[in-house]
Amino acid sequence: xxxxxxxxxPHVHGKESTRRIMGDVIIALLPAVLVSIWFFGLSxxxxxxxxxxxxxxxxxxxxxxxxxxxxxxxDLSAVVTGVLLALNLPVxxxxxxxxxxxxxxxxxxxxxxxGLGQNLFNPALVARVVLLVSFPVxxxxxxxxxxxxxxxFGNSDFASTAxxxxxxxxxxGFVKEQLAKGVAMEExxxxxxxxxxxxxxxxxxxxxxxxxxxxxxxxxxxxxxxRVIKPWISxxxxxxxxxxxGALYLGNSSRYLDPVFHILNGGLLLGAFFMxxxxxxxxxxxxxxxIFGIGIGVITVLIRTFGAYPxxxxxxxxxxxxxxxxLNKFQPKRFAEEAQKx
Amino acid sequence: MRTFxxxxxxxxxxxxSKDAAIEKLPLPKTVYISMGQHLGAxxxxxxxxxxxxxxxxxxxxxxGFVSAPVHSSVxxxxxxxxxxxxxxxxxxxxxVIDVEGDEWMEDxxxxxxxxxxxxxxxxxxxxxxxxxxxxxxGGATFPTNVKLSPPPTATPTCVIINGAECExxxxxxxxxxxxxxxxxxxxxxxxxxxxxxxxxxxGIEENKPEAIKKLSALAPHYKGVxxxxxxxxxxxxxxxxxxxxxxxxxVPSMGLPVDTxxxxxxxxxxFAVYEAVQKNKPLFEGIMTVTGDxxxxxxxxxxxxxxxxxxxxEYSGGVPEKASKIISGGxxxxxxxxxxDAPTLKGTxxxxxxxxxxxxxxxxxxxxxxxxxxxxxxxxxxxxLLNKLGRASLMDELEQHHVxxxxxxxxxxxxxxxxxxxxxxxxxxxAAVMKIMKSRPKK
Numbered sequence: 071x072x073x074x075x076x077x078x079x080p081h082v083h084g085k086e087s088t089r090r091i092m093g094d095v096i097i098a099l100l101p102a103v104l105v106s107i108w109f110f111g112l113s114x115x116x117x118x119x120x121x122x123x124x125x126x127x128x129x130x131x132x133x134x135x136x137x138x139x140x141x142x143x144x145d146l147s148a149v150v151t152g153v154l155l156a157l158n159l160p161v162x163x164x165x166x167x168x169x170x171x172x173x174x175x176x177x178x179x180x181x182x183x184x185g186l187g188q189n190l191f192n193p194a195l196v197a198r199v200v201l202l203v204s205f206p207v208x209x210x211x212x213x214x215x216x217x218x219x220x221x222x223f224g225n226s227d228f229a230s231t232a233x234x235x236x237x238x239x240x241x242x243g244f245v246k247e248q249l250a251k252g253v254a255m256e257e258x259x260x261x262x263x264x265x266x267x268x269x270x271x272x273x274x275x276x277x278x279x280x281x282x283x284x285x286x287x288x289x290x291x292x293x294x295x296x297r298v299i300k301p302w303i304s305x306x307x308x309x310x311x312x313x314x315x316g317a318l319y320l321g322n323s324s325r326y327l328d329p330v331f332h333i334l335n336g337g338l339l340l341g342a343f344f345m346x347x348x349x350x351x352x353x354x355x356x357x358x359x360x361i362f363g364i365g366i367g368v369i370t371v372l373i374r375t376f377g378a379y380p381x382x383x384x385x386x387x388x389x390x391x392x393x394x395x396x397l398n399k400f401q402p403k404r405f406a407e408e409a410q411k412x
Numbered sequence: 413m414r415t416f417x418x419x420x421x422x423x424x425x426x427x428x429s430k431d432a433a434i435e436k437l438p439l440p441k442t443v444y445i446s447m448g449q450h451l452g453a454x455x456x457x458x459x460x461x462x463x464x465x466x467x468x469x470x471x472x473x474x475x476g477f478v479s480a481p482v483h484s485s486v487x488x489x490x491x492x493x494x495x496x497x498x499x500x501x502x503x504x505x506x507x508v509i510d511v512e513g514d515e516w517m518e519d520x521x522x523x524x525x526x527x528x529x530x531x532x533x534x535x536x537x538x539x540x541x542x543x544x545x546x547x548x549x550g551g552a553t554f555p556t557n558v559k560l561s562p563p564p565t566a567t568p569t570c571v572i573i574n575g576a577e578c579e580x581x582x583x584x585x586x587x588x589x590x591x592x593x594x595x596x597x598x599x600x601x602x603x604x605x606x607x608x609x610x611x612x613x614x615g616i617e618e619n620k621p622e623a624i625k626k627l628s629a630l631a632p633h634y635k636g637v638x639x640x641x642x643x644x645x646x647x648x649x650x651x652x653x654x655x656x657x658x659x660x661x662x663v664p665s666m667g668l669p670v671d672t673x674x675x676x677x678x679x680x681x682x683f684a685v686y687e688a689v690q691k692n693k694p695l696f697e698g699i700m701t702v703t704g705d706x707x708x709x710x711x712x713x714x715x716x717x718x719x720x721x722x723x724x725x726e727y728s729g730g731v732p733e734k735a736s737k738i739i740s741g742g743x744x745x746x747x748x749x750x751x752x753d754a755p756t757l758k759g760t761x762x763x764x765x766x767x768x769x770x771x772x773x774x775x776x777x778x779x780x781x782x783x784x785x786x787x788x789x790x791x792x793x794x795x796x797l798l799n800k801l802g803r804a805s806l807m808d809e810l811e812q813h814h815v816x817x818x819x820x821x822x823x824x825x826x827x828x829x830x831x832x833x834x835x836x837x838x839x840x841x842x843a844a845v846m847k848i849m850k851s852r853p854k855k
Contacts (some may be wrong), residue, residue, distance in 0.1 A: 075737045078836055080822030081771050082423060082580070086829040088780055145777065160532040179423075187778035300787075354783040354794065404792035405418050405652065406665035406817055 092146035096287035101193040105282040122152030124172035154194035157279025171197040243334040243380040307342040310367025341383035358397035415643035416653035419790035426580040429703040429710030444755035449505040450547040452478030462836030469516040483715035485696035499754035526771035529692040537606040544688035550678035553759040569673030570611040576649035579742025584699040646820040704765030706734040710751040710854030735765035763814040774831040795824035802841035
């Protein structure tokens with residue numbers, strides 16, 4: 071005779087699981103990782119491997135020895151954090167910088183709050199910001215130079231031209247620097263290496279994950295197709311940046327950057343597609359998500375245009391992360407509510 | 413194509429028994445006819461031990477407004493009136509009858525002819541439906557005559573016949589539509605007459621194209637009847653969702669479906685109404701599916717109410733070796749069978765066998781706040797929050813977050829990537845909150 075299971079309905083479960091979702095995010099990040107490996111070869115591989123390994127091992131150790139709970143590395147969320155951290159760091163980061171990043175991301179931003187699902191702030195971004203304010207020289211400027219080992223796949227000509235043109239700074243940093251010197255925007259934009267084609271396919275200045283807009287868009291589309299995320303957060307960020315930066319640009323085009331340049335630069339796409347859409351640190355309802363996105367867009371443009379840092383996406387997302395519990399007070403539209411009002 | 417506008421999930425269809433024609437199940441030796449086959453007060457037996465009864469004879473009277481009489485499904489001798497356990501192990505009073513032959517009441521029209529002309533008047537129809545013990549066969553077994561007697565504050569405008577059958581595996585409604593299409597249409601016409609309305613929609617999900625075709629071909633002969641193909645989405649067959657899908661109106665919170673003007677009846681109920689009104693046949697038979705991926709032969713049966721489930725299981729080839737959960741009803745809202753000797757009820761729609769792989773719950777992990785439960789909830793609630801509040805027994809907050817609106821469809825648990833059994837907690841919280849709300853003095 072069979073032993074029968076008895077439990078309340080529903081008796082079946084869909085295909086969704088945390089592991090599957092995290093796996094999808096990793097797949098979605100692959101194009102960006104591959105582009106970075108294409109251009110930077112071994113250093114990019116080194117960066118991603120160290121970062122992922124450090125995050126996974128740290129989560130395992132903390133879970134086992136500090137929290138004394140069941141290991142959670144199987145849900146792949148530490149791998150996602152590892153890849154995102156790598157994409158937020160300069161390609162030639164030394165190993166110890168990556169390790170500190172992983173320690174901050176997993177140890178402080180994630181596990182201290184109780185692990186996956188409990189953290190208030192995006193772990194990879196907390197790590198990036200901590201590193202940015204602690205090691206400003208390594209994290210910006212010359213850190214974006216090509217590694218001494220050269221290029222693995224022989225793109226050195228194209229890449230080095232762009233590199234030289236940027237003289238080590240990220241495009242946004244470069245623009246800001248030049249503006250401070252009193253150079254007009256039209257002149258700055260004429261600098262080689264700032265063309266849109268280059269930004270789309272391989273913008274050479276920036277963190278590992280900011281190299282190619284196309285690769286990021288591909289990943290985003292994959293996430294949408296797999297229904298891992300909904301587009302509202304990303305779209306509202308991009309729309310806000312476009313409108314806000316566009317308004318400034320229309321007001322004075324020799325003082326402010328054009329909105330397309332804003333969108334293609336400084337990790338905005340990486341942030342909008344992969345960092346702001348992190349389930350744990352973004353609102354639950356569509357309404358909350360749209361407000362969340364608008365907030366990120368506004369703060370990003372404010373920091374970039376009027377702040378001390380040339381890039382503001384990380385700060386903007388972290389600031390808006392803090393508002394999520396508040397934004398979650400927006401309840402979804404109820405089925406019965408409308409009928410009552412009539 | 414129409415569908416409801418909020419939430420929902422897409423479980424795998426699995427209508428593997430859809431091509432099995434309805435077979436008459438042989439009579440068991442003994443039937444156990446439960447007195448609690450409907451929502452509301454149980455019926456009171458009006459026969460005594462030793463009485464001879466015929467098929468269709470009244471054996472128990474309704475005991476309140478929301479209650480229904482019960483008729484014998486077999487002919488034979490009343491052996492006992494005793495407590496039997498239902499499939500969930502809950503005790504209820506039942507009339508036990510030893511089967512002798514198959515002698516029907518003379519006033520039941522047993523011919524196969526389809527009776528199209530509706531002779532009864534509005535009130536007579538409702539009375540007949542009540543006397544025949546017809547209840548809603550879509551799951552809730554709500555007495556049909558009560559739905560046909562709306563409160564004076566509501567004005568019915570249409571009948572909606574539920575042919576969505578949105579639960580995976582179940583095919584009993586589909587078989588009714590395929591084999592008794594005219595009877596369903598006549599049943600719809602009778603319901604329109606009983607309510608004094610001139611519109612009847614039959615909502616059918618697109619995964620049943622043959623049924624849509626068949627009914628659409630016949631519908632023009634029935635004035636006011638319209639077939640509405642619906643996009644496949646669970647829980648389309650939920651009363652509130654179906655009304656929203658078909659006529660784009662929403663039932664208010666704690667309100668009645670008829671507040672939107674719609675009276676919803678299941679396809680099976682429409683057939684039962686036809687049989688009661690046109691054939692004078694009380695509700696003592698039902699159509700049920702016996703199915704499961706691990707079952708060799710998929711079947712659809714016409715069963716007599718009170719037949720033990722174990723008898724049906726044995727007749728259909730025994731419990732498959734791989735089966736580790738037996739469900740009565742669909743996999744989303746059905747009940748797990750605890751007592752396989754429990755008798756069938758008027759509303760029994762299936763025996764479904766699931767294997768351990770299909771049904772065993774996985775260990776719960778942390779909520780990743782993905783919001784999938786919020787998107788899936790057809791009532792626009794926040795299951796993750798209700799679960800959290802429920803586990804902390806925060807009754808006021810649960811009420812503020814409208815836990816009472818939950819229809820227990822299971823979309824939240826189904827979709828949760830962290831395998832959190834959201835509905836388990838929410839169901840308990842809902843019951844507790846409703847109890848508190850009912851205990852308050854009315855204004």
